[in-house]
Amino acid sequence: xxxxxSIKDAKSIYRLISSFARKGIMLSRSLNYIYENIRDFWVYxxxxxxxxxxxxxxxxxxxxxxxxxxxxxxxxxxxxxxxxLIKMCMEEAAILGxxx
Numbered sequence: 001x002x003x004x005x006s007i008k009d010a011k012s013i014y015r016l017i018s019s020f021a022r023k024g025i026m027l028s029r030s031l032n033y034i035y036e037n038i039r040d041f042w043v044y045x046x047x048x049x050x051x052x053x054x055x056x057x058x059x060x061x062x063x064x065x066x067x068x069x070x071x072x073x074x075x076x077x078x079x080x081x082x083x084x085l086i087k088m089c090m091e092e093a094a095i096l097g098x099x100x
Contacts, residue, residue: 005041010034012050016071042088044081051076054085065098
């Protein structure tokens with residue numbers, strides 16, 4: 001199930017992103033960054049376990065946004081979770097009036 005992230009998800013998001021950052025696959029994010037931007041994040045959970053995350057970060061004044069920190073746990077990859085997380089961010093962007 002994909003839902004908006006909450007404060008209690010921050011450490012799990014941090015661990016997931018960090019696992020890919022250590023491999024040089026994606027940029028790292030500090031735990032502080034995640035807490036400060038928790039409202040930007042969507043998470044995928046299954047059996048109360050966080051298996052994926054993605055964030056929509058609004059950029060400035062030109063109705064632009066950026067999708068950041070897309071991560072899916074290796075055990076859950078190839079099941080469309082990443083695609084669905086991006087879809088949620090795109091739907092949220094449309095609601096916010098971000099241009100495409």
